[in-house]
Amino acid sequence: MNEFVEKNVSLEKCPALVLNADYRPLSYYPLSLWSWQDAVKSVFLDRVVIVNNYDRQIRSPSFEMKLPSVIALKSYIAPQSKPSFTRFNVFLRDRFSCQYCGSGEELTFDHLLPRSKGGETNWGNVVTACSSCNVKKGGKLLKFSDMKLNQHPYQPSTEDLHKNGKHFPPNYLHKSWMDYLYWDVELES
Numbered sequence: 463m464n465e466f467v468e469k470n471v472s473l474e475k476c477p478a479l480v481l482n483a484d485y486r487p488l489s490y491y492p493l494s495l496w497s498w499q500d501a502v503k504s505v506f507l508d509r510v511v512i513v514n515n516y517d518r519q520i521r522s523p524s525f526e527m528k529l530p531s532v533i534a535l536k537s538y539i540a541p542q543s544k545p546s547f548t549r550f551n552v553f554l555r556d557r558f559s560c561q562y563c564g565s566g567e568e569l570t571f572d573h574l575l576p577r578s579k580g581g582e583t584n585w586g587n588v589v590t591a592c593s594s595c596n597v598k599k600g601g602k603l604l605k606f607s608d609m610k611l612n613q614h615p616y617q618p619s620t621e622d623l624h625k626n627g628k629h630f631p632p633n634y635l636h637k638s639w640m641d642y643l644y645w646d647v648e649l650e651s
């Protein structure tokens with residue numbers, strides 16, 4: 463990206479990537495981004511360190527600074543050890559794909575042990591399923607359904623969800639963010 467272009471994009475399109483005090487993103491999906499106003503405010507409140515900048519200045523009568531593109535919290539926020547059981551988190555655990563056929567369309571949830579047979583709505587019994595697989599399985603037990611489950615449902619850790627979140631980057635990623643986003647994935651491969 464050349465500087466001329468960057469200097470001309472609107473400030474609203476210049477959010478800061480927010481890292482925890484360990485320099486890993488606070489969240490991968492959605493990616494932890496703060497508006498430029500919040501980023502600048504937190505710099506002044508001394509809550510963050512500036513890790514990298516955009517190639518553009520912001521000015522007021524009393525100060526001038528480069529717009530932060532990556533900031534890191536000064537105090538570490540411990541991630542929840544057990545992520546909440548929400549629709550979004552179940553989809554994220556299952557990488558937004560039907561656990562029977564792999565489709566990403568019309569996603570809904572299937573109770574492995576059907577509710578009609580006493581199946582509970584929790585991490586261990588709910589899987590992401592597309593609506594046609596959901597209908598196909600209906601109230602049957604898996605072993606009578608002629609369908610194969612990709613992965614047995616489980617309670618994910620925050621780490622598991624972060625790992626999956628990396629597969630869903632936003633459309634726009636600033637070059638200065640890259641070192642903090644996917645390097646550990648590359649090391650794994």
Ligand SMILES: [Zn+2]
Pocket residue numbers: 560561562563564565591592593594595596
């Ligand atoms: Zn399906």
